[in-house]
Amino acid sequence: MRTRTDRAAANVGDLPKDGRSNPRPWSAEEVSQLHELWPNNPLWLVAKKIGRSQTSVRGKVTHLKLKKAPRRIDIKNPRCNPWTLADIERLKCLYATHTASQVASLMGKSASRIKAAVAAYGLARSRSSMPRTPIGAERIMHGYRYxxxxxxxxxxxxxxxAHHVLWEETNGPIPVDFVLKFKDGNRSNLSIDNLVLMPRSDHLKQNPFYQYPTELRSAMSLLRLLKRRMETTK
Structure with a gap:
């Protein structure tokens, strides 16, 4: 564990001996050390080993655009790896046919730990191996039940x-120029008595959206499209 003396030394190590505040330039040897130490060591330790302040090291790292090495799980080191070999084999088998959330539930771990292990071990699967949603399943999209x-x-x-399916099962296909509306405006009230079929032209007249100027309607449409795309990427 580093002491206050270590931290102080790391913060003043790049000051010149005469005490002036002008920092000394980086030598080629120091830059080489920085390239070697930075990927796998914390800032304070890099500064201590090179003999520079943390501020100086951070500035040089930014200038050179250095990156930290990606964190990997060492399966041979139980202190660094909470996963046993049996866990890893089970993860490989489950991940091939289940989502990360499903694997987390089956293995009793959080979804974030499952995703971290998947990335660490480079696991992958084809789209064809993913479980498919069965026919008859329901979900909510854009406020409607599908x-x-x-x-x-x-x-x-x-x-x-869902309300289209209900209407067509009772009354047949919906005509092209007609829309299906909820009488009470409640989209979750899926009752055939709560549905009404009306011409698209009448529906447009009732919609307050078309009472706004053309420019404003265009902006509102773009905003609505953006929100839908954000919902589908969650």
Whole structure:
């Protein structure tokens, strides 16, 4: 453990002997040492070994754009590795066919630790090995409840709004120029009595969005598109 003396020495090590505040230039040997020490050592230790202040070392690192070495898990060192060899083998088997969250639940670990181990061991899987969502599953997107009706792999075809499915099962396909609305405005009230079919032109007249100027509508549409893309990338 470093002492106050070590920290003080690290902070004044690059000052000239006459006590002036002008820092001495870096020599080629010091730069070479910095390249060798920086990837795997903390700032205070690098400064101590080179004989420079932490401020000087940090500035030189920024100037040279040096990077820290990626942290790796040493499977042979139990002090640095909380994973046993049996854990690692089980992780490899489970990760091939399960998501990180599912693996975390099965192994009794956090999802962040699973993801860190996956990155450390370089595990990978093909998209075809991922578990597929079964037909009939439901999820919420953009405030609407969706139901998976097919399994083609194309999201726009496989998932349909639940109130559309309910209407078509009772009344047949929705005409092209018509929209399906909730009478009470509650999208979670999936009752056939709460649905009404109306011409798209009448729907547009009721929508306050089209009462705004064209420029404002364009900006609002772009903002809505941005929010949807942010939701899909979470």
């Amino acid at each position: 139901v998976k009706v097919t399994d083609t792999g194309a999201r726009s075809q496989d998932w349909k709004r």
